Amino acid sequence: MSKKAKDNLWGWIFVLPSFLTLVVFIVIPIIRSFYYSLTEYSVLSSPKFIGIQNYIAAFQDPFVQASLKNTFIYVLITVPMQTILSMIIAAVIAMKFQNRYGRFVKACMFIPVISSSVLVGTLFTLLFDTDKGIVNSVLAVFGVDAINWLGQSSTALVTVCIAAIWKNVGYFLVIFYAGLMDIPTSYYEAAKVDGAGKIRQFFSITLPCLRPITYLVLTLGIIWSFQAFDMVYAMTQGGPGKSTYTLVYTIYNAAFREYRMGYACAVALILFVFILVVNNVQRLFFGDKED
């Protein structure tokens, strides 16, 4: 065996475990999901091929239509908010509190990340309770009438988004903080010599240097938000009406409550395509500089 062939063989051997893991846990399930999406399949009996009927039904289904709309709104609210908030808090800690207080704040901000979603959902349900919630009590001090946060279409999704943002900010904060620590202090010293103020430094040094980190945070944020399920499950069960139905919640209902696994696979693949498209648009926007 030539040296090149030997090298190739070793290469394959090293790659094989990851390759097999990918094939077994990702590639095969995607292919199977695609197949099931073309069938009427309840899991309890054999799949029956029905072509693209599940896809046609999905786009006509009022629950899927509401889910699509709600999921996009959810992404549009949570992703920018959690990105901006985590970046600002990380920048403030990096600039002003690189001490035990900063570490304490970071630890506190990370607690929601490791908390159960059901717990966070229940907590926010209590906070935003119409009659006994703290939020309405505080608003009442300022003369604002009680808001039925989770009981009206116009505010239910926003309330779920607030809970999700609160839960996620700590995670992205840590990522941003690590990115901030990687920016050489000499850049700031040079800018200071040139007379740049704090705000100018932030926009001309911090933001550009955080570009790869921001790309990562946005990518993760978008994917997580498209997969929104747990908060909805814990707080609203998709209601009131269809106002907080998300795509993953609809997939869950179709698969496990309605025994329509084929249909659920079709909606899941629609979601997969959306995430793929949005992610590629994002890549175009950020170019290759994130590398």
Added chain:
Amino acid sequence: MKRKLISLLLVSAMLSGCGAASSSSSTAQATTSSSSGTEDFSGVELSFWTAPFGENDAQFFEEHLAAWEERTGATVNVEVIPWDSYEEKYMTGVASGTGPDVGYMYNEMLYSYIESGAIEPIDSYFTEEEKANYIYWDNGNVLGKQYILPYVVGAPRVLFANMDLLAEAGYDAVPTTWDELVEVSKAVTEKTGKIGFDVPWGGYFGDLNEIYFPFLWQAGGDICDDEGNLTLDTDAALTAAEFVYSLKTDGVISASCVSRDSSAVSDDFRAGEVAMYIGASVGAKKNTEAGINWDYVPFTTNVEGGTMVANDSLVLMSSSKNKEAAVSLMKELTSPEIMQAFHEQCYQMPPITTGETYVDDAKFESMYTEYADQFHALPVMKNFSQIESALFANLQQMMMDELTPEEALNNTMEYASSLG
């Protein structure tokens, strides 16, 4: 009509059941010993899946099945699955071939399993004498065959009232009609400052059992006809929806009802903040423990009376490798001794066999004999879960003034017909 007929049979069966309760211990003994006489299932392993009814169901069943295990040589693995993941776990278990031999199921689950052949008919495994011991045996005949063994039957959704609050408002009896309900609720709110009557519209579709279906039956309607066709486009369905909607627009129920789930409402009842609510009769124990001076009526009446009653069951899975042993386990689980202990220790319900003594709340005993023909179980029909989801979502929108009662029902009918 068919269900009404079954209900009428139920009444007579219930009458005989309750009447025989005090003198039937010998029958119970005979049932148990006849099923135990020649059974030998040495080495057989069975699994039994159930949802949690009491505080420690697994321990309860392990203790109470020990004698049967010793007698037959079989062993039983009891798995108690939380309510919120019950259907999910059941479906994945059955699909992956790791499902139970005997399982607990509620009506909403049945159709898909029966249609796919996952549940075995049980008629041939029971003698006529054994069948006669089950008060609700006929309820187990669904989709044309005896697929299920009625197991948790009862817990009708009744109207509970805090009699102290009603007395403060000048009333000494629980309202029995829709008009009285509205009148008493308004009076309670006016004179005590508490919520007169509350309905949880912020939960999930299962709450329809308390917040819409009872009113539908009371308006003279039904969920579906004898052929299994959805009947939410009837005048009765509309009357019920309009009444439910008027409870909100007239200020009878709390304005925040769309964000309140059933626990919030029952907790507020137990805290003395709500005077009346509709809930499962099993909630009576907690009401008493909370120190509430409560009374109830089975239902309020409009055109007629009616409310929802549980008709949950044990099923024999087709995949069971030891069906004889599994059926024997079903018989043991529903034996008078175990059922009576189950009703005493885990879940207060009326007897399901003629050999049991009534151990549910004494206040409910007469209800089961007087009103049984007005108790309705949920139908076993195709796509019922989807229809319930859609109906709940549409009625929620109605409660938020986004749809009229007519639109809410029409949307549901359209959605149901789109499912095929």
